[in-house]
Amino acid sequence: DGGITQSPKYLFRKEGQNVTLSCEQNLNHDAMYWYRQDPGQGLRLIYYSQIVNDFQKGDIAEGYSVSREKKESFPLTVTSAQKNPTAFYLCASLNIGAGFSTQHFGDGTRLSIL
């Protein structure tokens, strides 16, 4: 079955360290997204990519970076510039041409600062 794989499920980071969250999809979706969830808040868009080698900032991109070298992969790096990185991170994908019913979500990565 096709889907989105996020790894790891739990991640711990020391202050000042960069850390990369993995997101892989085998759905052949062109668009991929990273969202962040904080307690009591709705998920917010960090970065998105609609095509390989191109990506756009979302609403809360500061302190994060992404790459889209392959269609199936959209890793998110949380840099030391992100002052409050502890959160739940969710990756999603969509086949834009096929409609919104193709929206898929990963199982998420929970990042904590030691």
Next chain:
Amino acid sequence: KNEVEQSPQNLTAQEGEFITINCSYSVGISALHWLQQHPGGGIVSLFMLSSGKKKHGRLIATINIQEKHSSLHITASHPRDSAVYICAVHYNTDKLIFGTGTRLQVFP
């Protein structure tokens, strides 16, 4: 004010009760999703609506485009329905705007 508002924020029910969760939005949308998030965090899409009503098992979702309102109903609720239910809209783009979620606990 959030563009997507859900109510209630928290909901407790006894097994077998009929449950309604509401979602109101203030923007023009292309589609609305109802999502389920279990304690581990993973999110499952329950419904995608652009008009009318959909039913899947004990779950029913409705949307009223004119009133900018959607509801998720659970009939004969069960403890395994305990989760956070999230409303999310495609705001005329491929990106989603999420509500803050409704935490549902169903007790035996």
